[in-house]
Amino acid sequence: MSEEMNLSVNEGFQEGDIVKGVAEQVDEKSVTVTIEGAPFDGIVPISELSSLHIEKASDAVSVGDTLELMITKVEEENFVLSKRKVDALKAWDDLIQKYESGEVFEAEVKDVVKGGLVVDLGVRGFVPASLVEDYFVEDFEDYKGKTMSFKITELDKEKGRLILSHRAVVEEEKASKKQEVIHNIKEGDVLDGKVQRLASFGAFVDLGGIDGLVHISQVAHEHIDDVSTVLSEGQEVKVKVLSVDHDNERIALSIKETLPGPWAGVEEKAAKGSILTGKVKRLVSFGAFVEVFPGIEGLVHISQISHKHINTPHEALKEGQEVQVKVLDVNEAERRLSLNIKDLIENPDKEEEFDYELPEENTGFSFSDVIGDQLKKFTEK
Numbered sequence: 001m002s003e004e005m006n007l008s009v010n011e012g013f014q015e016g017d018i019v020k021g022v023a024e025q026v027d028e029k030s031v032t033v034t035i036e037g038a039p040f041d042g043i044v045p046i047s048e049l050s051s052l053h054i055e056k057a058s059d060a061v062s063v064g065d066t067l068e069l070m071i072t073k074v075e076e077e078n079f080v081l082s083k084r085k086v087d088a089l090k091a092w093d094d095l096i097q098k099y100e101s102g103e104v105f106e107a108e109v110k111d112v113v114k115g116g117l118v119v120d121l122g123v124r125g126f127v128p129a130s131l132v133e134d135y136f137v138e139d140f141e142d143y144k145g146k147t148m149s150f151k152i153t154e155l156d157k158e159k160g161r162l163i164l165s166h167r168a169v170v171e172e173e174k175a176s177k178k179q180e181v182i183h184n185i186k187e188g189d190v191l192d193g194k195v196q197r198l199a200s201f202g203a204f205v206d207l208g209g210i211d212g213l214v215h216i217s218q219v220a221h222e223h224i225d226d227v228s229t230v231l232s233e234g235q236e237v238k239v240k241v242l243s244v245d246h247d248n249e250r251i252a253l254s255i256k257e258t259l260p261g262p263w264a265g266v267e268e269k270a271a272k273g274s275i276l277t278g279k280v281k282r283l284v285s286f287g288a289f290v291e292v293f294p295g296i297e298g299l300v301h302i303s304q305i306s307h308k309h310i311n312t313p314h315e316a317l318k319e320g321q322e323v324q325v326k327v328l329d330v331n332e333a334e335r336r337l338s339l340n341i342k343d344l345i346e347n348p349d350k351e352e353e354f355d356y357e358l359p360e361e362n363t364g365f366s367f368s369d370v371i372g373d374q375l376k377k378f379t380e381k
Contacts, residue, residue, distance in 0.1 A: 013038060013079065015071050018086060023065045031061050033069065033081065042079030044069060049083050051124040052110050091122025092157050099152040104169050108147050112140045119150065123162055131165035134174075177209035182249055189241040190258055195234060198227050205239055205253055212251035214239060219255050221262045222294030231255075262295030266332050269293060273327060275344065280321045283313045290325055290339055298337030300325060307347040 013019070013035075021033030021042055031044040044067070049060040060083075061067065070089075073080035098105060107125070111118040117132060117140060119125040129137065131153065154163035185191070185207070193205035193212070202215040214237075219230055231237070239253040270276060270292060278292040287301045306316045317323070325339040 013071055013074065015074060017071045019069055019071060019081075021067050021069050021081065023061050023063050023067060026058050026061055026063055028056050028058075031057050031067075033067060035069075035079065038079065040077045040079070042069070042071070042081045044081045044083055048072070048081065048085070050120065051084050051087065051122065052118060052120050087122040088160075095121060095123070095152060095155060095162065096157070099155045102151060104149050104151055104172075106147055106149050107164075109143045109145065112144050116140070117143055119164055121162065123160060125150075125152075125162045125164045127164045127166060131163075131167045134167050134170050174209065178249065181207060181209040182244065182246060182251065185241055185244055185251060187241050187243055191239055191241065193237055193239050193253075195231050195237060198231060198233060200227070203227050203231050205237060207239075207251070210249065210251065212239065212241070212253040214253045214255050218242070218253065218257070220294075221256050221259065262293060263332055263335050266293075266296060266337070267330050270296070270298070270327050270330050270337060272330055275324060275326050278323060278325055278339075280317050280319050280323060283317060283319055285312065288313045288317050290323060292325065292337070292339075296337065298325065298327070298339040300339045300341050304328070304340040304342055307342050307345070307349065 019035050019038075019042075021035045021044075023031050024034050024041065025032040029046045031046075031049065033042050033044060035042055044057075044061075046054060046057045049057060054060050067083050068086045069081040069083055070085045071079050072082045072085070097103075107119045107121060109117045109127075110120045116129045117127040119127060127150070129140070132140065132143070148166050149169045150164040150166055151168045152162065153165045153168060154161060156162075191207055193207045195203050196206040196211055197204045200216075202213055203219065204211040205214055216224065216227055219227060224230055237255055238258045239255055240257040242252040242254050242257075244251050276292045278290040278298070280288050281291045281297055282289040285302075287299050288305065289297045290300055291297045300313075302310065302313055305313055310316055323341055324344045325341055326343050327337065328340050329338040330336070
């Protein structure tokens with residue numbers, strides 16, 4: 001090219017200019033484009049097609065596509081062009097605005113790399129593994145091609161650094177939902193929930209945005225030592241709200257108050273006269289309390305414990321002892337159960353009783369008849 005021609009070209013097309021080009025040929029590692037008004041074609045190397053790594057130019061461009069490009073170099077009878085730099089110029093202003101406003105936006109995950117995810121926003125955005133979810137993720141392969149919501153947590157235009165977080169979006173949504181739920185919950189409400197986590201002292205139940213605590217004492221009517229024997233994570237449960245602490249965002253729940261009480265139907269389970277097996281739970285001066293069903297204790301009065309006189313129940317029973325009892329009286333409304341032990345054990349001091357047979361009354365004669373007959377014989381002699 002003559003020097004005059006080169007000067008003419010340089011006057012109309014300079015490095016840094018933004019031009020439009022139409023893809024005429026797509027090779028594996030480059031794209032050839034025609035530029036309106038230019039005396040010759042331009043080349044876009046594969047590295048300048050996208051902010052992301054691509055294997056083939058055809059992954060990003062097809063023949064006939066119109067591209068907005070930046071002239072990065074003017075060579076003899078050729079332009080070297082970049083689509084990536086134009087995309088970045090357009091993107092940064094928008095990204096800076098999103099970053100400053102804290103805007104939440106959606107984008108597709110283009111690639112999964114060691115340590116996180118890659119998103120194309122005109123510039124390469126990186127999502128570290130720790131900022132993908134609010135829980136540990138072992139394998140990110142399923143995230144490729146997935147559209148997710150993000151916030152920008154770090155931005156440095158000069159260094160081309162753009163850090164995104166999906167976790168921040170999730171946490172904000174949960175915090176918002178938590179506030180909404182806790183302000184709508186009232187003491188006494190009966191709600192459906194899901195067991196989220198078990199602890200030695202109880203269970204945390206998800207109420208749809210906020211967790212409430214069911215203390216171990218509120219899990220069941222009967223005493224339990226291990227929550228996992230009654231509940232499991234993921235289990236659907238019905239709970240009653242005992243209290244709501246809005247300042248500390250704490251909700252106390254009860255499962256047992258949504259369940260039928262242990263005394264329900266007791267008059268059928270422990271009918272008067274029935275014999276049951278129970279365990280001595282407490283000894284008091286006037287008798288012993290025996291648990292015959294979970295949560296149901298009856299009183300064996302001291303006078304009903306033993307056949308012999310005892311001064312205290314401790315003389316005949318000990319706590320934890322298994323005994324058989326007879327139901328003397330039951331009152332479901334008053335939750336009262338009277339029991340007896342001594343009627344079911346042998347009385348060692350009981351004297352043997354004998355049955356005496358009386359002479360038959362109707363023998364046909366009497367003692368006076370016999371005497372009379374003998375006297376009659378004596379007078380006749």
